[in-house]
Amino acid sequence: MYEGHIGHLTDSGFWVAVKSFPNQVAAKPRQLELPTWGGRRKGAGRKPGPRQKVSHRPRPEHVARFPLHVVLRTVEGLPSLRRPDVFAAVRAALAAGGSRFRMRIVHFSVQGNHIHLISEARDALSLTRGTQGLMVRIARAVNRVAERSGRVFDDHYFARELRTPAEVRRAVRYVLDNAMLHAGASPRTDDCASIRPVAAPRTWLLSVGWRRSRAGPLPVNAWSAFEERGPEMTTGESRPATVARFSRPGISKQIPLLACGSEHVSGL
Numbered sequence: 001m002y003e004g005h006i007g008h009l010t011d012s013g014f015w016v017a018v019k020s021f022p023n024q025v026a027a028k029p030r031q032l033e034l035p036t037w038g039g040r041r042k043g044a045g046r047k048p049g050p051r052q053k054v055s056h057r058p059r060p061e062h063v064a065r066f067p068l069h070v071v072l073r074t075v076e077g078l079p080s081l082r083r084p085d086v087f088a089a090v091r092a093a094l095a096a097g098g099s100r101f102r103m104r105i106v107h108f109s110v111q112g113n114h115i116h117l118i119s120e121a122r123d124a125l126s127l128t129r130g131t132q133g134l135m136v137r138i139a140r141a142v143n144r145v146a147e148r149s150g151r152v153f154d155d156h157y158f159a160r161e162l163r164t165p166a167e168v169r170r171a172v173r174y175v176l177d178n179a180m181l182h183a184g185a186s187p188r189t190d191d192c193a194s195i196r197p198v199a200a201p202r203t204w205l206l207s208v209g210w211r212r213s214r215a216g217p218l219p220v221n222a223w224s225a226f227e228e229r230g231p232e233m234t235t236g237e238s239r240p241a242t243v244a245r246f247s248r249p250g251i252s253k254q255i256p257l258l259a260c261g262s263e264h265v266s267g268l
Contacts, residue, residue, distance in 0.1 A: 059124055059127075059128070059159070060124070061123070061124050062121060062123055062124040062127055062161065063161070064120070064121070064122050064123065064203070065203050065204070065205070066161040066162060066163050066203070066205065067106070067118060067119065067120050067161075067162045067168055067171075067201070067203055067205055067206040068117075068118070068119050068120070068121065068127065068159050068160065068161055068162065069116070069117070069118060069159070069160045069162060069171045069174075069175070070116075070117040070118075070119055070131060070157055070158065070159045071114060071115070071116055071117070071157065071158040071159075072114060072115040072117070072131075072135060072138070072153055072157050073113065073114040073153065073154045073155055073158075074113050074114060074142075074152055074153055074154060075151050075152065075153065075154045076113075076154075078113070078142065078146065078148075078152065079146055080112040080113070081110050081111065081112060081113065081114075081115065081142070081192075082110060082111065082112055082192050085145050086142060086145050086146065087110055087192055088145075089141035089142060089144065089145045090110055090115070090138055090141060090142065091110075092141065093134070093137040093138045093140075093141045094108055094134070094138070094198060095198065096137060097130075097133055097134040097137040097138075098134065098198045098199055099198075099199045100129075100130050100133055100134075101126050101129040101130040101133065102121065102122040102123075102126040102130070103119060103120070103121040103122070103126045103127055103129070103130025103131065104119060104120045104121075104198075104199040104200075104201070104202070105117055105118075105119050105134070105198045105199060106118050106119060106120060106197045106198060106199055106200075106201045106206055107172060107175055107176060107193075107194045107197060107198070108175070108193065108194050108198065109175045109176055109178045109179070109190065109192065109193040109194070110192040110193070111178060111179065111182075111192070115138070116174075116175040116178055117175070118171060118172055118175055118206070119131075120201060120202060120203055120206065127159060131157050131159070132157075135152075135153055135157065138152065138153075139151075139152035139153060162205065164205075164213075165205060165209035165210050165212060165213035165215070166213045166215035167215075168205045168206055168209060168210035168213070169210040169211075169213040169215045169216060169218075170215055170216055172206075172210055172219060173216060173217065173218065173219045175193070176190065176193050176194070176219035176220070176221055177190070177193075177219050177220055178190070178193070179192065179193070180220065187220050187223075188220060189220050189221045190220075193221070195221050
């Protein structure tokens with residue numbers, strides 16, 4: 001309750017009364033909760049699964065001089081992409097859509113439930129439009145052969161820039177020899193991988209640099225080009241610096257670490 005007045009004289013000469021309420025406690029200000037969307041909240045975001053998905057964050061800017069390793073993964077329940085009729089449809093889609101929107105597919109490898117690509121693109125927009133258009137072509141071709149409808153790819157495409165000759169060499173070999181490396185089969189060219197570039201590479205890294213690198217052996221499909229040249233080379237040609245021994249159980253074969261020359265083959 002109000003107990004009385006306590007006054008004091010101001011500079012202007014007037015008395016000011018101040019009321020006192022000793023039993024009253026000042027209430028703390030309360031923040032009102034406003035409706036919001038997005039942001040951190042319980043149960044939000046992509047649910048965890050057996051395999052990590054591709055991030056939905058904006059992709060970084062792409063520099064044209066760097067090739068890319070791209071991976072397309074399919075949903076469960078589809079027939080194997082390596083089945084002859086399905087692979088024929090996928091290969092036709094790669095040939096038709098592999099050089100559009102200033103994006104070029106140079107090498108590819110088709111596995112049972114995913115596709116590896118080595119590609120070039122002018123910028124991030126060209127990469128996005130070219131790859132998404134290619135995915136649409138492949139999806140329609142696979143659905144047509146499998147006599148089904150619906151989604152074909154499980155997620156966004158994965159893409160990683162290859163910035164050095166060593167990175168490009170390892171990526172090209174991983175893509176072209178993917179079936180051999182994972183299945184542990186004898187060294188041989190994969191029938192479901194590109195034998196020659198689908199489109200002629202334009203970056204130095206993918207046309208010359210990766211062949212000069214010594215980061216591991218060449219892909220199997222490049223061995224024949226090395227063996228055909230033989231030990232005798234004309235003046236001015238680069239000679240392999242060293243030869244590594246490729247070994248698996250019951251297999252022993254020497255393979256070149258450095259390609260002969262910097263030429264490359266274009267076309268299908």
